[in-house]
Amino acid sequence: MFGFLKRLKRQAGVAQDATRAQGLSDGPRVAVPTGQLSSLAPLSDQSKASSAPEALLRQLEWTVIRRLDGQLQGDYRTLFRGAGLVLADLREYQAHDDVRHIDWNVTARMQAPYVREHQEDREMTAWFVVDLSGSVDFGSGGISKRTLALECVGVLSRLLTQHGNRVGALLYTGAGGQANTYVPARSGRRQVLHLLDRMTRAESLKQTQETDLGKLLRDAQSVLKRRSTVFVLSDFLSQPGWDRSLNQLARRHEVIAVRLFDPIESVLPNNGLVVMQDAETGEQLFVDSNDKAFRQRFAEQALVRERQLRESFASAGVDCMELQTNDPIDQALLRFTRLRKRRSQVAAGATVGTHGGL
DSSP states (O other): OOHHHHHHHHHHHHOOOOOOOOSOOOSOOOOOOTOOOOOOOOOOOGGGGGGGHHHHHHHHHHIIIIHHHHHSSHHHHHHOOOSSSSSEEEEOOOSSSSSGOOOOHHHEEEHHOOEEEEESSSSSEEEEEEOGGGGGGOSSSSHOOOOHHHHHHHHHHHHHHTTTOOEEEEOOOOOOOOGOOEEEEEEEEEHHHHHHHHHHHHHOOOOOOOOOOHHHHHHHHHHOSSEEEEEEOOOOOOOTHHHHHHHHHHHSSEEEEEEOGGGGGGOOOOEEEEEEOOOTTHHHHHEEEEEEEHHHHHHHHHHHHHHHHHHHHHTOOOEEEEETTSSSSSHHHHHHHHHHHHHHHHHHHHHHHHHTOO
């Protein structure tokens, strides 16, 4: 669990970790960005997550959803592609594509396999696969990753249900190593309130074992029979091997990874002697964050993990929306939707320019 920090301790004689300590007065609380560590023990969240679902949704509708709904007008059919009837684009075949989508006529002309992409049907089903294990309780500022996940689900589900779409959820709290709560897909504002209520009531299981995100994704694959849009919300601090499960899920569904993270998980602050506790196992280490060389190696390991995450998402053909605890959620959503729209336009332009109007 603390493998990375223990290696640094052996190298530099410094014991350090980056997981948040709860209720410890020895010093500040920090997070660990390594793939083996589940960042931070729970922080008492004084933000909107403690509000009633109705109050939270009303606040999101006034502060975020109205603003997004006005700026996303006309983008609805271009954001998600999949099981529709209207042809959207042709692109070269990739390893994760379904062979049933290959366009054999274009393939024969271009001497390379090409697949068809279709506009998603207006009535779509969206699922939120949410990691609510102990590591998402961390937040170095006024908002935790758990609250960020709550707000993201509230905003996206409300935007989708406004168009008559159905939304459902699989929630993972760490108990039993599998999805602990299943919310069937339905439409309407009451369904959004139901989702927020179930997420608010879900409590992370403390001091058990590391998150097994791969098991959660396999559970989602077995539950979701019909092709859907799947939002996977997690900090992706998990046991290794989850990328294979993500790849398999993305072969059948339109998957969007929503990564929750805190700035401290990338840059360890200089806060002197601190006691850190792993949020999911309870393991503790006494660390000295004054060591400049240690903080530099910590940042380097964070960059390595960033690169591994991006490679995993790219290999699975999954877009990643990054939500940071100190970043307004509406701005993050706008950046993501504009990126997807721009990518679609570039792909369509490249297809026309390169292949003579295919």
